[in-house]
Amino acid sequence: MDTTGVPTVVNNALHSLAFRVHLATLAVSGKPTDINMTDELVTPSISISGVIENDAIPQGFIPMLVGFYRKGLFPIDKLTKFYDLDQIDQAFQDSTDGKMGISFSTRATRRASSQQAAT
Structure with missing residues (x-):
């Protein structure tokens, strides 16, 4: 779980994850984050999602x-x-x-x- 939205922190989180896990981001910094879809998401079977207000109704x-x-x-x-x-x-x-x-x-x-x- 990332609560900063800082691109470096998001990338470090992605690189530290194990195979077949999920990363939830709870913040944005307004700065772009570069993600290599093949190497960082698809091959290790990692999913990433943005969560706002706990996805509450x-x-x-x-x-x-x-x-x-x-x-x-x-x-x-x-x-x-x-x-x-x-x-x-x-x-x-x-x-x-x-x-x-x-x-x-x-x-x-x-x-x-x-x-x-x-x-």
Whole structure:
């Protein structure tokens, strides 16, 4: 499983896999990754797939996450932070440093989101 999306890491993961296994990638970097289909996938019988949001069905997954949040089992409010547009540089720096996810909003939206989360 690759969680970085960094091309070098993806290639290293492919080269370290055994025969007939599966590599799941959970992130993308926006940079191209060169893969030799014959040598790296077909001959060793390796499969690779991209996975987003755990391939979940939103109609069931989102209500489940809301339920976890209400029970105190999913602290999304501690994992994300809202930034106003004038704080964009700080937001990207925090994301790069792994401090938290990024959400941009207007003040009105932020207030509405906070009120909804509290109920």
